[in-house]
Amino acid sequence: MSDLIRVGIAGARRGRAFVTGLRAIPNVEVTALCDIDADFLAEQADAHGIHGRFLDYNDLLNTDIDLVIVATPMQLHVPQSLAALAAGKHVMSEVTAAVSIEQCKELLEGVEAAKASGLKYMMAENVTYFRNNVVIQNMVEQGVFGDIYYAEGQYIHNLKNLRSNIPYSDADGSPTWRSRWLTGVNGCTYATHPIGPLLEWFQEKVDSVVCLGTGRHTAPEQLAEDSTTMLCKTDSGALLNIRVDILSNGPHSPRQNYHALQGTKGCYEAARGLGDKPKVWLDRWEAEESIRETINTDPYQLYGWDYGPNTRGVGTKEITFAWRPLEDLADEFLPEMWRNPPPAALAAGHHGSDYFIVKDIIDAIREDKEPRIDVYRALDYTLPGLMSAKSIALGGMPVKVPDFRSGQWG
DSSP: OOSOEEEEEEOHHHHGGGHHHHHTSTTEEEEEEEOSOHHHHHHHHHHHTOOEEESSHHHHHTSSOSEEEEOSOGGGHHHHHHHHHHTTOEEEEOSOSOSSHHHHHHHHHHHHHHGGGTOOEEEOOGGGGOHHHHHHHHHHHTTTTOSEEEEEEEEEOOGGGOGGGOSSBOTTSOBOHHHHHTSSSOSSOSOHHHHHHHHHHHTSOEEEEEEEEOOOSSOTTSSSOSOEEEEEEETTSOEEEEEEESSSSSOOTTTTEEEEEEESSEEEEOOOSTTOOOEEEEGGGTTTSEEEEEESSOGGGGGTOOOOGGGOOOEEEEEEOOOEEGGGGHHHHOOHHHHSOOHHHHTSTTTTHHHHHHHHHHHHHHHTOOOTTOHHHHHHHHHHHHHHHHHHHTTSOOEEOOBGGGTBOO
């Protein structure tokens, strides 16, 4: 294969977000676009100057492309990824990796078989590549937070408010794929966005899950409960708290992708909104910056806790500067990949993360190495959510996550 890498995208609606990032990488061409909507296909191909246009996925695979980006409905990710590998193409698949345990098995077997031909598979979990999350990753790797043992992740995204992503029905009233695979399954199944960064921070996998839901309030016709929470115990015993909500009313940004981390030497919380900033506390700052304030009242009143006139007195309270903006640590901990990206990278979708995703798979192809989110990591991201459906059906009973590396699928 020449140094030029030709890319075909299946699924124009989501896949178009990768075009800007791909074109920022030297010797990469987006040569083909595939979608079942002929009008939308033509519109997007014209907008991005893509000449190869296909309504049939098999026709796309019969071209001379080197890499297929599978950005189609999630139930198609496994069969279309396997078809691409069988056709001798590298694959980058959208999330989730699979929609069932059987699909997970098929994907793993197909990718492992394709390795003999040097073919690469990667899952495109963009939140793992968000700038703040990679800063925290770097801090964890350098031991700044000490031993980490608890983290939170949430994906709150009211899909009812997105006209192009209505989970109920198409314009003609027929159910969409989201009705079946997002709101038609009860559990924390669409969990790769919140869990992905956490698994990278901990560098391990989930051993068991417990899942509970709120019941059906805003969309009672859907099988999925409005909001679900999944508690994950990792192999080392760490606790991950995952919330997924795509039905409840309310704004989705910036709380759409929220993460937090707790360790023995520090903690992190992402922004919640209304001017809030991502913030960090480290115990090493205790000795560096503190002030002593004498107040003419009980120390409890420092926090607004007034227990009545008999509690007044003179007290002394040491106050530490509890939080600092994460951005203040960027110069020290910002990974090299984010320091001097090309301007087109920052213009790519999902806060620039779509550039780093495609750069990862392109580098993996050129350097013959495994991408960051290979098939094993993709299943680590996907399987806890699939098992949450079993837990919630059992009233929140703990459920083991298959240890597929040992051939144990449950």
